[in-house]
Amino acid sequence: MLSSTIIPKEAKIYVAGHRGLVGSAIVKALIAKGYTNIVTRTHEELDLTDTLATATFFKTEKPAYVFLAAAKVGGIIANNTYRADFLYLNLMIQNNVIHQSYKHGVEKLLFLGSTCIYPKNAPQPMPEDALLTGTLEYTNEPYAIAKIAGIKLCESYNLQYGTDFLSVMPTNLYGYNDNFDFEKSHVLPALIRKMHLAKLLSEGKNDEVCKDLEVSAFAKAQPILKKFGISAESVEIWGTGSPRREFLWSQDMADACVHIMEKTSFEQVRGDSNEVRNTHINIGTGIDISIKELAMLIKSTVGFKGKLAFDTSKPDGTPRKLTNVDKLHELGWKHTVNLEEGVVNLYNWYLKKK
Ligand code: GFB
Numbered sequence: 001m002l003s004s005t006i007i008p009k010e011a012k013i014y015v016a017g018h019r020g021l022v023g024s025a026i027v028k029a030l031i032a033k034g035y036t037n038i039v040t041r042t043h044e045e046l047d048l049t050d051t052l053a054t055a056t057f058f059k060t061e062k063p064a065y066v067f068l069a070a071a072k073v074g075g076i077i078a079n080n081t082y083r084a085d086f087l088y089l090n091l092m093i094q095n096n097v098i099h100q101s102y103k104h105g106v107e108k109l110l111f112l113g114s115t116c117i118y119p120k121n122a123p124q125p126m127p128e129d130a131l132l133t134g135t136l137e138y139t140n141e142p143y144a145i146a147k148i149a150g151i152k153l154c155e156s157y158n159l160q161y162g163t164d165f166l167s168v169m170p171t172n173l174y175g176y177n178d179n180f181d182f183e184k185s186h187v188l189p190a191l192i193r194k195m196h197l198a199k200l201l202s203e204g205k206n207d208e209v210c211k212d213l214e215v216s217a218f219a220k221a222q223p224i225l226k227k228f229g230i231s232a233e234s235v236e237i238w239g240t241g242s243p244r245r246e247f248l249w250s251q252d253m254a255d256a257c258v259h260i261m262e263k264t265s266f267e268q269v270r271g272d273s274n275e276v277r278n279t280h281i282n283i284g285t286g287i288d289i290s291i292k293e294l295a296m297l298i299k300s301t302v303g304f305k306g307k308l309a310f311d312t313s314k315p316d317g318t319p320r321k322l323t324n325v326d327k328l329h330e331l332g333w334k335h336t337v338n339l340e341e342g343v344v345n346l347y348n349w350y351l352k353k354k
Contacts, residue, residue: 005108005261005264007035010037011037011065012039012061012062012065013037013038013039013064013066013067014061014063015027015039015040016048016066016067016070016093016097017069017071018041018069019042019043020069020070020177021173021174021176021179022069022170022253022254024177025176025177025251026254026257026258028254029251029257033258039063041057048093048096048097049089049096051096055100058100058104059104062105063106064107064108065108066106066108066110067110067257068098068112068150069257070097071112072086073114074086074179074185074186076187076238076317077183077184077314078184080139080140083141083142084142086140086142086143087143090146091146094146094149094150094153098150098154098165099153101165102157107164108164108165109154109163109165109166110165110167110168110257111151111154111166111168113148113167113168113169113170114144114169114170115246115284116140117136117148118130118321119133119134120134120137120138120318122134125323125325126321126322126324127282127324128169128282131278137317137318139315139317140317147169151167151169151279155276159276166261166264166265166266166279167280168281168282168283169283170256170284171247171284171323172186172188172246172247172321173186174186174342175249175250175253175342175346176250176251177250178346180193180350182228187238187245188294188298188343189350191235191237191294191298192302192347193212194230194236195302195304196347196350197209197212197225197230198232198306199303199304199305201232202232202233202306206218206221211354212354213225229309231306233306234306234309235295235306235307235308235309236309236310237308237309237311238311238314239310239312239315239317240316241290241308241310242291242292243291243316243319243320244290244320245288245321246288247294248283248335249336251337252335252337255333256328256335257283259332263331264331269281281328281331282323282327282328283323283325284322284325284335285323286325287339288320288321289339297340301343302347
């Protein structure tokens with residue numbers, strides 16, 4: 001199954017979403033591999049939901065390879081709250097970038113989705129073929145529908161127009177440049193920040209708490225801490241703690257993306273059926289952990305001695321999301337950073353950033 005596309009080191013490569021968690025890691029991975037002609041645009045410079053602006057960008061820059069890592073993303077509550085934004089913005093971004101890539105002869109495109117495309121009760125670990133076999137998890141249905149449309153758009157351009165657009169579905173990601181906002185972030189960075197603040201409170205370091213929360217006085221920090229269930233004695237964890245999740249270090253994800261861009265083509269993954277489906281590729285570790293176990297791991301990494309308080313009024317989301325990574329392994333890629341190591345790396349990065 002393994003072959004290789006020769007990508008010249010000076011080929012023009014556009015990384016859409018280069019300031020995000022994965023996009024920034026993809027740029028780093030490309031530079032490390034010696035690629036010299038990487039094109040990026042900030043959101044202020046190019047709004048990818050703007051069809052005309054995106055068309056002008058492709059016409060002018062003519063990238064040969066595209067990594068589509070730009071997306072509206074967030075944790076479970078953000079997905080459930082901003083349902084229209086998650087559907088509309090993601091459809092617009094991917095429609096514009098994928099269509100313009102076709103129009104301007106991009107040689108290869110890699111579209112990044114998410115494992116939330118699979119049904120809520122998909123078999124575990126979830127193989128690529130589980131797509132569209134059941135009802136989606138309610139909290140992220142709009143986001144999942146957008147990502148499923150992206151997979152189908154890539155497959156359909158390949159089948160109708162002979163393009164080489166691949167889709168990869170990463171498991172839950174974490175890493176440098178993560179979002180630590182209590183309401184919008186994913187569980188791992190949220191718990192690092194909450195446990196860190198609780199530890200500072202338990203040590204009486206109220207000034208450092210204010211600095212982290214960017215408030216001028218402790219009286220202003222108190223309502224925020226209360227709202228998010230952070231105290232010297234305990235940290236609030238959303239849901240029951242029983243859902244299981246798989247976590248992948250974002251730099252590993254980026255390396256997998258570059259590996260697939262270099263080594264895989266649509267021809268290789270299309271299969272020999274007349275009905276071409278499920279050509280996307282899962283990216284994960286194949287190892288999961290419960291949210292309670294994750295909270296315990298972060299608690300011990302941060303050094304917080306208090307308790308965990310489970311807020312069952314908050315949603316659990318999908319009970320389990322473990323990826324089947326057989327296809328990825330057959331394509332010659334395996335993760336390198338384990339969760340314990342990754343949590344230490346991210347906590348150290350967070351401390352330095354402060
Ligand atoms: O990371 P998270 O928001 O993503 O939540 P999902 C994972 C689990 O952690 C859920 C629990 O069961 C949450 O209830 N959790 C506990 C917390 N405490 C917290 C907390 O402080 N913050 C957060 N965010 N969660 C998203 C999807 O689902 O993951 C997206 O909505 C996408 O579509 C993304 O696929 C990767 O795994 O539940």
